[in-house]
Amino acid sequence: MxxxxxxxxxxxxxxxxxxxxxxxxxxxxxxxxxxxxxxxxxxxxxxxxxxxxxxxxxxxxxxxxxxxxxxxxxxxxxPALVEAVSAQAGTLAHTSNLFVHEPGVRLAERLLGLLGGDGRVFFTNSGAEANEAAYKLVRRHAGPDRTYVVAADGGFHGRTMGALALTGKASIREPFGPFGADVRFVTYGSVDALREAVTGECAAVFLEPTQGEGGIVPAPEGYLAAARQICDEAGAALVIDEIQSGIGRTGVWFQHQREGIRPDVITLAKGLGGGLPIGACVGFGDYGTAFGKGDHGSTFGGNPIACAAALAVLDTIDKExxxxxxxxxxxxxxxxxxxxxxxxxxxxxxxxxxxxxxxxxxxxxxxxxxxxxxxxxxxxxxxxxxxxxxxxxxxxxxxxxxxxxxxxxxxxx
The missing domain is CATH 3.90.1150.10 (Aspartate Aminotransferase, domain 1)
Known part of the structure; x- marks a missing residue:
């Protein structure tokens, strides 16, 4: 020893x-x-x-x-996570997206209850995949006339090609360009820069309530509320990436709730599964139904074991x-x-x-x-x-x- x-x-x-x-x-x-x-x-x-x-x-x-x-x-x-995963593995480990299973439906219902409002859930395996889904979702909703999205310098949304295109860290993004996306970066926390960048041709704004990989940099007070107003005025979607900040990390279920706003789309992962790979893209209002059949999918996303783990995490946070x-x-x-x-x-x-x-x-x-x-x-x-x-x-x-x-x-x- x-x-x-x-x-x-x-x-x-x-x-x-x-x-x-x-x-x-x-x-x-x-x-x-x-x-x-x-x-x-x-x-x-x-x-x-x-x-x-x-x-x-x-x-x-x-x-x-x-x-x-x-x-x-x-x-x-x-113990709660071990029990949930073990029991589910001994019952039904995988179904693909061709079949419905109880843990997945129950988890979607639970998340919507915590988030409030009229929403729909798509499950993924990771945060990057959740942001990929969110990017496709807002583009599908926006149609061809809204040609670009806005993201923040210093932001991090993942390393897959779509998520990387949204990531405001040049050192990890630029070696893999060009990307099939028009992404315009603004200074994080600057309301004036955001207002100038978001026009009627903007499909969406992607923001973290606190930039995690950027060094745990919180948004200035009122910034997310201003972003909500700017997006509403321009008709653009507000996408809040709570992959690192969500599921109780800051003392509330989701950090954006402190600002009293509701995004059009929220992405989750990391703490949701407590160590099991799961992410979620949640769309509200029309964004919840913007995908049509066949528009997106995942073989493993939201499999029964990962969903059982996530339910155990949410239950334990609540009960304890x-x-x-x-x-x-x-x-x-x-x-x-x-x-x-x-x-x-x-x-x-x-x-x-x-x-x-x-x-x-x-x-x-x-x-x-x-x-x-x-x-x-x-x-x-x-x-x-x-x-x-x-x-x-x-x-x-x-x-x-x-x-x-x-x-x-x-x-x-």
Missing amino acids: SERSERIGGHGAPGLSSGEGGLGTDLRNRFETAMMPNYGVPPVALARGEGCRVWDVDGNAYLDLIGGIAVSALGHAH GLLDHVTAVGEQLADGIAAAGHPLLARVRGAGLWRALVLSEPKSADVEAAARDAGFLVNAVKPDVIRVAPPLIITSGEVASFTAALPDILRKT
Whole structure:
């Protein structure tokens, strides 16, 4: 058992060696040989998880403050998720889209109840696919006279070709152009820029209520309401991407609800399945019925197992009062980070259990490594930003263990 495992309350797996040359090194070497190089070689080889803790193959324990990039809403091996997935796998695992199944219908009904209003749901396997569906949906609704869409600089909507065309990060978008889409990018948060860009020829505006991959950058107060008004005046659709912000991440079911608006289309994924691959594109009003038969589809999207998992996530968030918990523990997390009192930490931003440590220097990779050495997994999402997005079940004590360790982590950077 490693010293780090003991310090954060974990326990090493019996029979596993630690350090260089251990099972982790071997697995990472195999990864490098067998896998495409687009991820590089990740620094940790994980073996298992329980609650908010994970263990690598050499028995070292870590407090997981990444949550699979805001995915593992109930942490690891949550009994409700395990039971739901196991029961569904033993009953009906897959049907394709040629047949109806109860978990899918029930999940669609549940989401519409949480979102409110007259809507329809299309299930996908991922967030990128949800945005692909949303893009096709608004184009189908708009017709040929509305020729372009608007998205925001710094926004992220996925890496498939349609979703990538909407992504406002030139370094990952431009190497794969040209795209079969006219997408016009505006400064995120600028109402004037948005108003100027959205005309009668605009089909839709795609926005995140907080830019996740952009570094957890919240929209200015009133921005989403202004976007709603601008789209209404021009007859364009407002598409809100809640793939990372939705399903309780900020202390409400969906972040746009804080603004009191309803989008025409909303996209979801990540936390919805709690670790199982599922996404959703939800259209309201006429956007709910804009697709005709055969216009879009997915063989695996919304399969019974993924839907059963999503229902377990929603039920658990509701029954365990996790929205209030996220709000309270999220404030503790933000206050504890801010109290670190180190010159490298410029400020903290975000909401709920979705926080950014904004650094005064581009040293996020060093901070990530120092945190990992201390037994905490965080994410260097930008050169000067650390992202923290733990499971929604994280305890006050686990948060306190990280914030207590943070000053020393920053000093070692």
